Amino acid sequence: MNFTMKKNKTSNQLSTLHIGFAQINPTVGDFDANTEKIISYIHEAENRGVQLLIFPEQVVTGYPVWDLANKSAFVERNRKSLAQIVKKTRRMNVTVVIGYIEKSISKSRHGRNHNALAVIQRGKILAKQFKSLLPTYDVFLEEIFFEPAKEHVVIPIYGLKTGLSICEDLWEDDYEVKPLAQLKKKGAKIMINIASSPFHRNKGELRARLVSRKAKQYGVFMLYCNQVGAQDDLIFDGRCLVADPKGRILFESDAFREGLFEFDLDLLNPMHELKIAPVQNVTPEIYNALVLGIRDYVRKNKFQKVLIGLSGGIDSALTAVLAVDAIGASNVCGVTMPGPFSSSGSVADSRKLAKNLGIELREHSIAGIYDFKMTDIIANKKHDNLATPEENKITLAMENLQARLRAIELMYISNDEDRLLLTTGNKSEMAMGYCTLYGDMSGGLCVLGDVYKTEVYRLAEHRNRISKVIPLETIEKKPSAELRPNQTDQESLPPYSLLDAMLYLYIECNKTPAEIEKELKGKTDIKLIHDVIRKVDHNEYKRRQAAPILRVTEKAWFGRRMPVTNRFDLEG
């Protein structure tokens, strides 16, 4: 396609604008690769006749970079990359909007730099805009790293008065400073917002409604570009948007997919509204988010292969399936490690799963080393004149020992073969401390730590509808840690459907016990609610030592900040 710029016949005003959203997946600190990718997108956009190409927030550096934002070698390298990008546009027609980090010239508090965007035309930076609203809540800590903008600028792009802003600037309703209101005052007809806005359940809908509302409020076209990809615990879902001055959503790009998304914006007669419908089923979205989260963590940290301890239960099975969908069966290895109290299903169901997935399965029993260690422990106790354990009594220490002997086996393989160990605990277990430090919590990435157990079942069913990979036995068996004879989760925990409802209300909605009781009317009593909350808070010390946990809810553990030392008691 050749470059075209259509003008309205009866006036000098541009009638259509060919927009490109470079919904790309950068890697934090990988300047060579990010710059190369950005330049290739600019070339492609130029070739396709894109007039206005919009990249997400901080694509030059990757996002979030945390303290790296104030390491001068890092910031210099990012400026060098930006200069390379600018130079490449010298003989091009496309106008580029791109996010990077700008060095602060003011001697600001703690020497913070700016979260910035540049508008580039024909080898020159036409304008720069810093971010005003620096999100500092939940997983965001931008006040720590960045200095806010003093003002917002409107510049002409193809003769159109265009207002510039970055991510949180769009969420101005929550702040006293109103960046978009400033832009409107300055006469903006189009507003561009570049973002690195992470996914959580329903986030796509939330964003679309906001972009629509803001477009309508100010009577402007709103062009919104978001990053795709994952960085540690955060997963970015993309979904760039165009809204017209009536608040109609005209365009939305794909979720979880990298690409150059084009849209011809008819500035005079914007048509074909897309409906923003409440998401009927968030499960497929969460599934895709987790796949992307695993893939990017593995790839960006230069691993090739992963390792998973398979218990025969649903958490480890789902983790293995997600891993296969993320990086391919040949890169996934499962290890089944039956112990003294494992059911026969533990091995048999893991075998079935491995066969269905086509992954390597190793069978390494821990029964022998468990016996050896217990004999050792009893001998030591006798030698130290300490009481030896009652016969046939399985203590918590013995349960944890089994989990830790499995971790030792897995970590040996991980170290020996350079395989990333994935941990398999879910959010409900991690909430209640139903997991072993240095045992099943061991690993480099926790895949399901932000997924409630009931959602684990929904994800498994969703995936099995595509192809039956998770054995029915695994789905139907009673959840159990199998660390003592005839153990089941439900001996220690309320039924998961009830537990998850309580956890959701407490963790995500920050409800009081009385409010939770009211919401779950008849299903539970205040004593159980207190007991659950007490366990959630008391087990903070375990989560403090957890691996990064892929975030898929609005309140993941990493965005929840609770003291370990905490004697608060709800009944006190």
Add this chain to the structure above:
Amino acid sequence: MNFTMKKNKTSNQLSTLHIGFAQINPTVGDFDANTEKIISYIHEAENRGVQLLIFPEQVVTGYPVWDLANKSAFVERNRKSLAQIVKKTRRMNVTVVIGYIEKSISKSRHGRNHNALAVIQRGKILAKQFKSLLPTYDVFLEEIFFEPAKEHVVIPIYGLKTGLSICEDLWEDDYEVKPLAQLKKKGAKIMINIASSPFHRNKGELRARLVSRKAKQYGVFMLYCNQVGAQDDLIFDGRCLVADPKGRILFESDAFREGLFEFDLDLLNPMHELKIAPVQNVTPEIYNALVLGIRDYVRKNKFQKVLIGLSGGIDSALTAVLAVDAIGASNVCGVTMPGPFSSSGSVADSRKLAKNLGIELREHSIAGIYDFKMTDIIANKKHDNLATPEENKITLAMENLQARLRAIELMYISNDEDRLLLTTGNKSEMAMGYCTLYGDMSGGLCVLGDVYKTEVYRLAEHRNRISKVIPLETIEKKPSAELRPNQTDQESLPPYSLLDAMLYLYIECNKTPAEIEKELKGKTDIKLIHDVIRKVDHNEYKRRQAAPILRVTEKAWFGRRMPVTNRFDLEG
């Protein structure tokens, strides 16, 4: 002493003020105990004729409380405590200034409450003051939890125009909002600042200089009250201060000690200036801070006893000595766990240390289980058709295995006997990743993780000057992990004196490689500096899973926020 209020004979102005600083150690969430302690201090102060009794920031709740600040059950309980305290003063003469959390009445962003103080007189709240400047950097995240004050008030206390502020409000030079300047404008003659300001090396001097400078700048008396005690990684050192309008420090209370500190302030002829001298030797301060840090973590988390793996090396020896000084020898148990490559000193030196300290020592070899596990691993490798390890070659996986087998032993005892396991790694090791996840990093509290190796030696020498507890052999031996034959730290790491200098410049001073090279002129080259920085950044994934680490430097790991996924290369 009876209550007295001296007035100047020739005017109506108060001539002296009997001030009490309630430098107390609250526990987060322990409302009953905190309230009881606060009330007993008020009674004692009243009995001693204190006219103005000042408590630290958030003593009602403990500090910091993080997300608890916005849990309504928590905030309600804190208000109930405050009401109890207010009621107790009904028939008293003493005026009390105290920190708590006030419920926000505004529908503020994310519903944040206020970090507040109350001035209490005769059963009534005379005034409330919220905090304006909410520190959000390093270990502080108050913007997340609190809503700032809109203004600062001056109220008469004993007829003196008294300005109120909280902690960071004093550090106004770094901000656009100037709370103390507001107070001066409103005619304040005395300013009270209540704080929970954590310790780091030289913090006492830094604070005294600031209080002095601010008193002089505004020509006011400055009364500064700080918390003492530890909460998770943070250690509060107390050191309440009085400065006169010329900036002279008239009074400083003891560091690291709870108590009611009294001072008779002569408002007309303030005398007896204390000199603020640069601290000549920070080592004893750091020692005291670590002792307090251990004691409070153990006590506040309701542990009685601790457990330490003793390697015969200096880190574990120092950790044991600190633990004994914190909670007493009878509560400390050491375990020496010789492995296949341990030196004879490993056990012998641990025995000497245990004898010197009078602590229990257990000897549990890991040699047997290491052999068992390696035999098992080789059998599994043969079964899985994988290459078996070269004979006599000790791989990284095998080294880590030894560290992890020790962790399994220690965690079994920890779980079985409810003993808190202390980890013993130092800051230099944790910087370089010279530590094993789920191995020597296992435990509930990391004592030396913010102490460079060279400081570890200084702390050991400091303690040995008081009484010779650490064996000379332990101090003089070459540092070694003893995980393969004839291993020493210096095979893998630069000499500690050089390494620590580089780490200090990189981590605490945020210097670039070129700047570090310049500062260490002649002692090293840029290649080694790049290598060290690369290792520090690359090992973020290990520290992410570390136990809470007692903070004694200005930049501890918890206040340093780096991505795990990070491909930035200084030479790229």
